Amino acid sequence: MLSILSKEGLTYKLETELGIDHKNLKPLNNSTKRRFEPIGVLLHIAAGNMDFLPIYTVIEGLLVGNINLVKLSSHDKGLSLKLIDELLKIEPKLTNFIYLFDIPSSDISSLKKLADISNALVVWGSNEAIKSVRSLASTNTKIIEWGHKxxxxxxxxxxxxxxxxxxxxxxxxxxxxxxxxxxxxxxxxxxxxxxxxxxxxxxxxxxxxxxxxxxxxxxxxxxxxxxxxxxxxxxxxxxxxxxxxxxxxxxxxxxxxxxxxxxxxxxxxxxxxxxxxxxxxxxxxxxxxxxxxxxxxxxxxxxxxxxxxxxxxxGPNASRFIIGEAHDGTYALREYVNLIEIDEK
The missing domain is CATH 3.40.309.10 (Aldehyde Dehydrogenase; Chain A, domain 2)
Structure with a gap:
């Protein structure tokens, strides 16, 4: 896991998922340029079966420039807060890009408010969790599901x-x-x-x-x-x-x-x-x-x-982590960006 979160690992992830030229995409033609832009605000709703999941999903959102709101699992026990605190000590500039919320799943009103200000909801968990999140989001809010498998x-x-x-x-x-x-x-x-x-x-x-x-x-x-x-x-x-x-x-x-x-x-x-x-x-x-x-x-x-x-x-170790591997058949970073096309002539 540490190798995935290293500078080399994160660089490889970016280049694998968005392409080696992701910072300088080839134009479609002489007048139309392209570039990746962050979706904006991601609300991450993390499952409680992996201790490092909240920090991992936040880092994925950060890699492409998104603001990250995180609804912590009731099983978190303060670990995510400690890890995020250590991350901000390393790079204080990230302070305005990460916000943690210790809100129970039963507080629908507060969760709806967070969903309303988000451009996309990133949900990890069971079928029930995904169904619940769908009820929070308006029709113009993207839902990115990393569901029960x-x-x-x-x-x-x-x-x-x-x-x-x-x-x-x-x-x-x-x-x-x-x-x-x-x-x-x-x-x-x-x-x-x-x-x-x-x-x-x-x-x-x-x-x-x-x-x-x-x-x-x-x-x-x-x-x-x-x-x-x-x-x-x-x-x-x-x-x-x-x-x-x-x-x-x-x-x-x-x-x-x-x-x-x-x-x-x-x-x-x-x-x-x-x-x-x-x-x-x-x-x-x-x-x-x-x-x-x-x-x-x-x-x-x-x-x-x-x-x-x-x-x-x-092989026998189905839970092995490999730098650059997909989430459930797709690349997460492609879900967290918009591909913008701009005509300049």
């Missing part, structure tokens, strides 16, 4: 133990709370025995890998209660493997779903022939696929994932 892994007989160890590290580090966090694994099979064998194999690897991570008693208790409740509710043949603060649930449906998170992973069957059919209804919510396929079907699987709406295809 789901990520998953896709494996087959060529998936190695090393793949599964690395995937386990990803799950244990992120606790599955990020949009890019793998919620579960689809396995290329329609055979219940093969699926069960794979699910048990992954559970043993996840359990072993978890030994190098601290245990949270509260999280373990929460997980145990949720899994027990789910078992009572279900009337199917799902298999639950739960031990040492991690769990794998082997299910025999083909549905993409949010897991219990916090080191609880589902494993489900999905043949490559059915990828597009099963994912189509989730096309807006698909983000990352950690692809663990190494055989001759890999290119076919990639093609089907892309056609179904997946926006990032990664």
């Amino acid at each position: 789901l990520s998953f892994a896709y494996a087959n007989h060529s998936t190695t133990d090393t793949d599964l160890v690395n995937l386990s590290h990803h799950i244990l580090k992120t606790n599955q709370v990020l949009c890019s966090s793998v919620q579960g694994i689809f396995y290329d099979t329609d055979n219940e025995v093969e699926l069960t064998t794979f699910g048990k194999r992954f559970f043993e690897i996840l359990k072993e890998t978890s030994k190098s991570y601290p245990k949270d008693i509260g999280m373990i208790g929460r997980n145990t209660i949720q899994i027990y409740t789910e078992q009572l509710k279900e009337n199917n043949n799902s298999i639950y493997l739960n031990e040492d603060g991690v769990s794998v649930c082997i299910k025999f449906d083909h549905e993409l779903a949010l897991s219990f998170m916090f080191r609880n992973v589902w494993v489900k069957p999905l043949t490559k022939e059915n990828i597009i059919t099963k994912f189509h209804k989730h096309k807006y919510h698909l983000q990352s696929c950690a692809l663990l396929v190494h055989d001759e079907t890999k290119d076919e699987v990639i093609s089907k994932l892309i056609r179904s709406g997946v926006q990032r295809i990664t």
Whole structure:
């Protein structure tokens, strides 16, 4: 993350998203010049599942010259204020470009006032959060949505133990709370025995890998209660493997779903022939696929994932940060500027 926020990282981001010549765009013709201009005032409504998100979204707005209003999450606990304060110590000239507001989501009147003075609303969060923000904005206010997304892994007989160890590290580090966090694994099979064998194999690897991570008693208790409740509710043949603060649930449906998170992973069957059919209804919510396929079907699987709406295809670490990568299939900086054309003759 530090490399992304370095001078070199931010310069690379600008050049990747707006072009190397973004400060001196090529004219359309002899009389029409072009240039990027900031939208104006951005109201950022940050989600609470990533501690650095408010400072990150502010820096994106600053990079292209916008004034940034930030509605802090109730989970922020003062971290964003401290980070912004440190930023302003480094560059006091930014003082008039950043304003933080500790306003509860229930204070609709204050949020509407902020929305009314903004040129665009930048919202991070769930479907409910986006729906709520839409109700705040007037029809002439742009809404930039970085919404709720789901990520998953896709494996087959060529998936190695090393793949599964690395995937386990990803799950244990992120606790599955990020949009890019793998919620579960689809396995290329329609055979219940093969699926069960794979699910048990992954559970043993996840359990072993978890030994190098601290245990949270509260999280373990929460997980145990949720899994027990789910078992009572279900009337199917799902298999639950739960031990040492991690769990794998082997299910025999083909549905993409949010897991219990916090080191609880589902494993489900999905043949490559059915990828597009099963994912189509989730096309807006698909983000990352950690692809663990190494055989001759890999290119076919990639093609089907892309056609179904997946926006990032990664290795086991689906939450890796790369300087210049897109947000949910698009470049953020292009959303935060207007491309102005001026006839000079």
